[in-house]
Amino acid sequence: DTGVSQNPRHKITKRGQNVTFRCDPISEHNRLYWYRQTLGQGPEFLTYFQNEAQLEKSRLLSDRFSAERPKGSFSTLEIQRTEQGDSAMYLCASARTNTEAFFGQGTRLTVV
Amino acid sequence: GDSVTQMEGPVTLSEEAFLTINCTYTATGYPSLFWYVQYPGEGLQLLLKATKADDKGSNKGFEATYRKETTSFHLEKGSVQVSDSAVYFCALSDLGNTPLVFGKGTRLSVIA
Numbered sequence: 001d002t003g004v005s006q007n008p009r010h011k012i013t014k015r016g017q018n019v020t021f022r023c024d025p026i027s028e029h030n031r032l033y034w035y036r037q038t039l040g041q042g043p044e045f046l047t048y049f050q051n052e053a054q055l056e057k058s059r060l061l062s063d064r065f066s067a068e069r070p071k072g073s074f075s076t077l078e079i080q081r082t083e084q085g086d087s088a089m090y091l092c093a094s095a096r097t098n099t100e101a102f103f104g105q106g107t108r109l110t111v112v
Numbered sequence: 113g114d115s116v117t118q119m120e121g122p123v124t125l126s127e128e129a130f131l132t133i134n135c136t137y138t139a140t141g142y143p144s145l146f147w148y149v150q151y152p153g154e155g156l157q158l159l160l161k162a163t164k165a166d167d168k169g170s171n172k173g174f175e176a177t178y179r180k181e182t183t184s185f186h187l188e189k190g191s192v193q194v195s196d197s198a199v200y201f202c203a204l205s206d207l208g209n210t211p212l213v214f215g216k217g218t219r220l221s222v223i224a
Contacts, residue, residue, distance in 0.1 A: 004155075033211050042116075042201050042214030043156070056211070091155065093212075100146065101205075101212060105155040 002026070004104035006092050012110045013082055020078045021107045025094030032075050033101060034067055035091040043091055049075060050097070082111045114139045118202045118215035125192055125222050133187040133218045135176075135202035143204040145169075145178050145185040146212070150199045159187075159200070192222045 005024040035043035051072035069075040093101040160169030165180035
């Protein structure tokens with residue numbers, strides 16, 4: 001059990017560029033969650049998957065945000081046409097159904 | 113919708129002092145309750161949990177009791193250490209169905 005892995009750990013991008021983050025969950029965890037955390041706030045839920053099915057995506061912040069989990073393994077979160085307000089920590093977590101979630105160390109995005 | 117309210121920080125204590133961080137929740141069902149901790153530069157780690165009323169979660173000297181009558185899950189520790197300095201998040205989830213809902217977090221600083 002190597003834990004939830006997120007890459008990259010840090011990303012600096014220019015406004016208007018697209019960025020993609022990757023999350024590798026704990027093996028055999030069928031659920032995968034994406035959250036956003038801004039300074040001084042708790043994590044804010046964005047979307048989640050059960051295996052390859054995206055069960056909830058209405059909480060994605062805008063249509064510039066999208067997520068995939070092909071084959072029910074790793075997941076990617078993409079932000080198109082980044083804005084300065086997208087600067088935040090993006091957290092991934094995984095879980096087996098009916099058990100608690102384990103978090104990765106996050107990807108810190110800075111949009112300049 | 114479901115929500116979590118926790119006491120504002122920062123909280124500054126001397127080593128060996130008693131700690132209480134208040135957390136109350138609003139939920140339509142019977143959620144499980146959690147405390148997560150975030151050390152500087154790291155991701156969220158599960159500290160403790162309770163899945164039903166009157167359950168007490170405990171770990172590393174921290175305790176919290178699920179109080180349905182007061183909808184609370186206050187975090188306590190009898191004697192804090194400098195190494196406990198971190199941000200603490202109260203959260204809830206219906207483990208079978210819903211992602212975690214977090215409070216805003218409480219920053220704890222313990223000074224020697």
